[in-house]
Amino acid sequence: MSENFDRAPALHSTVFIVDDDAAICEGLCNLLESLGMDAVRFGSAEEFIADWQDRPGCLMLDARLPGMTGVELQEKLRQSGITIPIIFMTAHGDVPMVRKVMKAGAVEFLAKPFEQEEMIAAIRHAFEMDSSRRIEQRELDAIQSRLDTLTPREREVMHLVTQGLLNKQTASELNLSEISVKLHRRHVLDKMQAESLADLVKMTERVRKAQPK
Numbered sequence: 001m002s003e004n005f006d007r008a009p010a011l012h013s014t015v016f017i018v019d020d021d022a023a024i025c026e027g028l029c030n031l032l033e034s035l036g037m038d039a040v041r042f043g044s045a046e047e048f049i050a051d052w053q054d055r056p057g058c059l060m061l062d063a064r065l066p067g068m069t070g071v072e073l074q075e076k077l078r079q080s081g082i083t084i085p086i087i088f089m090t091a092h093g094d095v096p097m098v099r100k101v102m103k104a105g106a107v108e109f110l111a112k113p114f115e116q117e118e119m120i121a122a123i124r125h126a127f128e129m130d131s132s133r134r135i136e137q138r139e140l141d142a143i144q145s146r147l148d149t150l151t152p153r154e155r156e157v158m159h160l161v162t163q164g165l166l167n168k169q170t171a172s173e174l175n176l177s178e179i180s181v182k183l184h185r186r187h188v189l190d191k192m193q194a195e196s197l198a199d200l201v202k203m204t205e206r207v208r209k210a211q212p213k
Contacts, residue, residue, distance in 0.1 A: 013127045014038040014057035018048045018073070019089070020065055024112075028060065031116070037123070045073040052082070056134065058107065058126030063090040063097060071097065074104055083133060085126035089114065140210050143203050146192050154191070157184040162201045 015032050017039060019025050025041035032039040038057075042048040045068035048059075063070040074086055088101050091112040098109045107129065108122035150158065153174075160170040167185065171178045194200040 012056060013130065014040055014055055015060055015123060016048065016057060017041045017060045018045060018065065018070065019062040020044060045070065056130055058085040058087060058123060058130060060087045060089060063088050063101070064092055071101060074101060074106065078104060085129045087122045087126055140206060143207055149191050150188060154184050154188050157181060158188045158200065161185055161197065162204050
């Protein structure tokens with residue numbers, strides 16, 4: 001198992017364990033570390049929140065914690081815009097709870113005691129999800145940085161041409177000459193590092209979809 005996990009794409013990621021049972025936390029940490037994974041444990045949801053830093057990894061979360069429950073923590077993280085993948089675990093789960101946390105985006109719901117292979121599979125999946133999300137966010141941030149270099153006029157031209165308007169139509173809409181539109185369009189493509197208009201359309205669509213609704 002350890003040899004297989006060593007080939008995982010996110011070896012630098014950390015498993016954050018939140019469980020009020022100290023013995024379970026210690027056992028899971030020892031097991032995960034023996035498999036080559038970094039693990040950090042917390043005895044409560046409040047401890048986890050107080051120590052939170054945006055680090056790569058996933059959260060193994062007991063659903064029925066004293067104080068703030070695991071289900072409540074999931075909702076708090078969601079409201080705060082924290083998107084760490086969550087693997088729920090509990091010895092006393094029920095169907096409505098499972099449905100609720102899975103609908104809210106949980107990666108997996110493990111019933112204690114669970115098999116090692118089942119846990120590792122869930123962690124691998126969670127790591128992959130987190131890695132993909134972080135790559136996507138870096139790419140979106142890079143696109144936004146390039147967007148920020150555009151002048152107001154270049155933004156206007158970009159908006160119209162990515163909506164499918166021809167240069168002549170864009171010129172008419174903005175009361176510009178067609179030559180000016182062509183120049184602005186070229187500047188937009190250069191600044192956005194877009195190889196073509198189709199490439200530019202894809203970039204703007206990615207940014208649009210990522211915006212909060």
